[in-house]
C-alpha cells in the first residue's frame with residue numbers, strides 16, 4: 001500500500017507502513033523474533049544483519065509512523081525517554097536547548113541531571129509567548145523542544161510560528177506530539193524538524209506497553225539519528241513493535257471517543273461549583289483555543305482542573321472508583337493524577353510553583369468509558385470531598 005492510494009489518515013492507520021505480509025498474505029506483519037540473520041556468503045546478506053541495526057517488525061512500525069506524521073523517516077525506541085535521549089545526543093557540549101515551560105517531568109529530568117553533565121545546557125521558556133521565545137534565541141541555542149498542548153497545564157504553543165523563528169536562525173524544532181498523536185496534529189507539516197512520541201500513551205492506547213517513536217523528513221538528521229539508534233541501542237523489541245502497530249490501527253476511533261468524552265467532561269467540570277478552573281484547549285474560553293483550532297484537528301483527551309475552596313483534593317482523588325489513580329495517560333481507561341506529586345515530582349518545587357503546577361492541580365486522561373459514568377464518578381467524589389472539607 002502506498003500513501004497515494006489512501007487519502008485519509010483513518011485508512012493509513014490501518015494499512016500504512018507495511019501492510020501485512022507479502023510472502024504469506026497474513027494480514028498482520030509477522031513478529032520477527034530474532035536477534036541475528038543468516039548471511040548468504042561472506043560480505044553478502046539479505047538486508048538484515050543484527051536486530052539492533054534492523055528488524056522487519058520494527059521497520060514496519062518505523063515506516064508507519066513516518067507516513068502518519070507526513071515524514072520520510074521513522075525510528076522506534078524502547079520508551080519515549082529513550083527516543084528523547086536519542087534526539088538530545090544530536091547536540092554537543094556548549095549547545096543550549098530551550099524547552100516549553102511545562103514539559104513532561106522526565107524530559108526536564110534527563111536534561112537537568114544527565115545532559116548537563118556533558119555540558120549541554122537548557123532553559124525553560126514560555127514557548128506559548130512568541131515575543132519571550134524569540135528573545136531567548138541566542139547564538140548558543142541549537143534546538144527548541146516544544147510540547148503542545150504542554151503537560152499538565154495544557155498550554156498551547158503556536159508550532160508554526162516557533163518553527164519559523166527557529167529555522168531562520170538554524171535552530172532545530174523538536175515537537176513532543178504525545179498528547180495529540182498524528183491523528184490530530186502533524187508538527188512536520190507546521191514546520192517542525194523532528195516529531196517524537198511516548199507511544200506508550202495514545203498510539204499504543206491500551207496501557208500495555210512502553211515505547212517511543214520519532215519521525216522526520218530531513219535526510220541528514222535522519223542518518224545521524226539512525227546512527228545514534230544503532231550505536232546507543234535503545235531500540236524497541238519485535239513483540240512490542242507488533243503490539244504498537246496493532247494499537248495504532250484503532251487510534252482514530254479511540255481518539256474520536258476520547259475527545260468527545262473530554263469535551264463533555266470539561267464542560268461538566270466547568271459548570272460544577274466544586275471546580276475552580278478547567279484547563280482544556282477545546283473550551284472556547286481557553287487561552288489556547290484559537291491556536292489549537294488552527295494547528296490541530298481537535299483538542300484531544302487530556303484536561304486538568306483545580307477544585308474550588310471547600311473541596312478537599314485528597315478525599316476527592318481517593319473517592320474515585322471508575323477513574324483510576326495512576327501515572328500515564330492515553331489508554332482506554334480514565335486515569336487521574338496529581339502532577340505535583342507524581343508525573344512532575346522531578347521538577348523542583350519553586351519551578352513548579354512558578355509555572356502553576358500546584359497541589360490543587362489534577363490531571364485527567366479521559367478514557368473511552370461511557371461519559372455519563374465518568375461524570376457520575378466525578379460527581380460522587382466531589383460530594384465526598386466537600387464533606388471531608390466541612
Ligand SMILES: *Cc1c(COP(=O)(O)O)cnc(C)c1O
Nearest residue numbers: 079080081104176178198200211
Ligand atoms: C510519558 C511521556 C514521555 C515519556 O515517555 P515514556 O514512554 O514514559 O518513556 C514523554 N513525553 C510525554 C509528553 C509523555 O507523556
